[in-house]
Amino acid sequence: MSSTGQTNGASILLDEYSHNIKIPKIKFTKLFINGHFLHSISGNTFETIDPRTEEVIANIAEGDKDDVDLAVNAARQAFDHGPWPRLPGSERRRIMLKFADLIDENVEELAALDAIDGGKLYKMAKLADIPGAAETIRYFAGAADKIHGATLKMSRALQGYTLREPIGVVGHIIPWNFPSQMFVMKVGPALAAGCTMVVKPAEQTPLSALYYAHLAKLAGIPDGVVNVVTGYGHAAGAAISSHMDIDMVSFTGSTEVGRLVMQAAAQSNLKPVSLELGGKSPFIVFDDVDVDKVADLALQATLYNKGEICVAGTRVFVQEGIYDKFLTKLVEKAKAWVVGDPFDPNVHQGPQVNKKQYERILSFIELGKKEGATLLTGGKPCDRKKGYYIEPTIFTDVDDDMTIAKEEIFGPVMSVMKFKTVEEVIKRANASKYGLATGIMTNNLNIANTVSRSIRAGVIWINCYFAFDRDLPYGGYKMSGFGRDLGMESLSKYLQVKSIATPIYDSPWL
Template identity: 70%
Template sequence: MSSKPATHDIKFTKLFINGEFVDSISGNTFETINPATEEVLATVAEGRKEDIDLAVKAAREAFDNGPWPRLSGEARRKIMLKFADLMEENADELANLEVIDGGKLFGSMRYFEIPLSWETIRYFSGAADKIRGATLKMSSNIQAYTLREPIGVVGHIIPWNGPTFMFSAKVAPALAAGCTMVIKPAEQTPLVSLFLAHLSKLAGVPDGVINVVNGFGPTAGAAVSTHMDIDAVTFMGSTEVGRTVMQAAATSNLKPVSLELGGKSPFIVFDDADVDKAVELAVVGNLANKGEMCIAGSRVFVQEGIHDVFVKKLEATVKGWAIGDPFDLATRHGPQNNKEQYRKVLSCIQNGKKEGATLVTGGGPFGKKGFYIEPTIFTNVTDDMSIAKEEIFGPVISVLKFKTVKEVIKRANATKYGLASGVMTKNIDIANTVSRSIRAGAVWINCYLTLDKDAPHGGYKMSGFGRELGWEGLEHYLQVKTVATPIYDSPWL
């Protein structure tokens, strides 16, 4: 059952600067591709440094002299709620853009990820009128208090694997705090951010508060990271690019940086676990969004007592994972986002074969058109293999056998990453021990992928620092000012 027609009306392809859609200064453009068909969807304006300069100038003026940071929290909240309402009203259009520009499944976009996105806007709208400081008890006759103020102009660099949700997760707390911003969407998926910019204007967000500049990392992205008039940067993407963003911010105006980077998360299944539930979560935790998730539980550690039965059930489930048209509600697996990623995943699969892992199922391209890859399972995987060490960002599950709790904790932590993890057990002592021992930003016990607007999300080690979502998600967009005055009869007068 297909839920959308094959033709698509792309409304917005230019840059969005100071409340208007405009061509790039150079006039350069680039093509955005439908990964299911490999056909050109649209020709999009390509922003470069000079366009980033214009966008930053608009955001700077909107912050220094415009109404947004000076509105009451209640007024900002009302506009943000209108923005969320418009997202909900245009849910079909947003889901459509996610599918054709990124290969995501219409059903999961329309009924899960996009609703989570507008609810994230609503969640942070509730914080807009609740940002407050504290009264301080000083050691001398001084009266003092703190103010929590917006940090200023923020640069958001958004990845291609979840453009609507990532836009909401970054823009919502920045808006609530009173910041203005420049958004650089991934060049592979620019269409959603442009449509959301349009909706923000309809909602009443003042001109210059939200600016969207399409472009490439080495030009537009680098200009965001190094710009002297951007006060903070957020980046979500690979660890390698995150390091570049951090270096650029340090060598410009020392702007603070929030990074959510790669992962190679362990999913640990103990002998006493519900095997059917563990298989279900292992599949969803690796194959949802075609495996293009930094939080994928791609190292599946299975205790030796249930290893063989687990693998058999895993194989049967993955073989039944329907591949095909992402608009078909029966489809469970769509195309990889882009050709470069498609080739990278296939290369990683070949490396797994060469290194001696056992290919259980999958392992190759699917179909004659589109960037489709068969969901893939490897067993007999050892910790030193590249498929167990490097982030693949694709539909590849590596199964590793273990014996003891102590052993699996050590092996799970033997990675440069620390973004997420999962533990399957009925033993509360094991659950508590492992959750306290795993060095990762999230530990999901007897569940997986439980992202929520109220739960802070971020990594340890080379998975980055800073947090998205939750109250902690506001911290990057606020700074604390201490205000002190002497009491009237103070000896300091």
């Protein structure tokens, strides 16, 4: 048993774009439980695949219910008897700040892991995702010593106050599209609150989560506080959702799986859940905008991170006065969009995360054609010998009831639709089972205010898109889930309120 893990000897060959980039050997492939890297109890492993090459990167320990039991027991012991929930907030802050510093010190290796494991652009991971992860940990570290209750003026002769206490052992189930950012969005506030936890990263992208667990130990986070169980959702994820000794579950992923998580939580110990689920976000363009600038933003809203982002603005509504001009600009910009190896600094879009997602996206494209939408550009795999690369795809003549306009594709596929009036576009934008985000593009303040207050979505971006910030709560309406990540508001789901009352003696009013 080792606290530093074992390498399986796998190394990634350098290609023509990465000669100046140090591609790491894979150091951590085992489960991380109670401060140690361990084989799964079954001894089973699964392959994690490089979507650039379709080749195996490493064999990862496949955790299941027995391993989750072991991890939950470690987290329970750490919560009930360990120092972390009992440390002064200032000490938790100090350790979390060290954790953030270690993330910064290992930015290149972490960025490379997310690039080879998930097809993410290396330059974006290095410049944004990983530094952003460190800053998110710092943000919540700043809250660790500022968790306060309230003193209450009671109506009777009582002295009353509240305590805000950590909820206990938390299960985090995170997706594959932003493995680093999702890890810290869940782990950061839970650590600040004084919780202990079991993290189940997506089976498609387990590498960086295991590395973060290693850094957490180096930072001084006590054994058992952060545990990482890699494996499949139907086994490890299901075991976390239904576990009687887990006090709360935070899940980000599909609406379909979110239902299963909620059902399992209800049927076990009625644990609270926080769900950030699917989206089909409208991107609304009014005819008073700069068409060139907004066309570029619309393309980014669909194609950023290969379209593998739940808030992607893939339902693009364009007012009829600029519709034709807008389409011309879109096509021009889409044809200049570079798809290729994510280590190439000139590339805008890397490969889809795996073969299953690649084939799913292509099936939606074929369905769009079959249902009568017009394929304006793209619509097929890129001409490459290996890798899961798909051309940026734009459909026009899309009706609101077409599958590509209703279902979350999670790929580089845009549907462009024409509208006339403010009232019409509000109605059509809201005609979705989802309600995660919306982009509103206009220079008219009255229109911006009217539409932003009328759209049923958790996040509204006016004349911008993907305007995330650590201080801005993020989550959905309707079937996009409930609960919020980021912002101080997200801290509350890892805390519970205890009310305490004491009589004031000798009072005639008691």
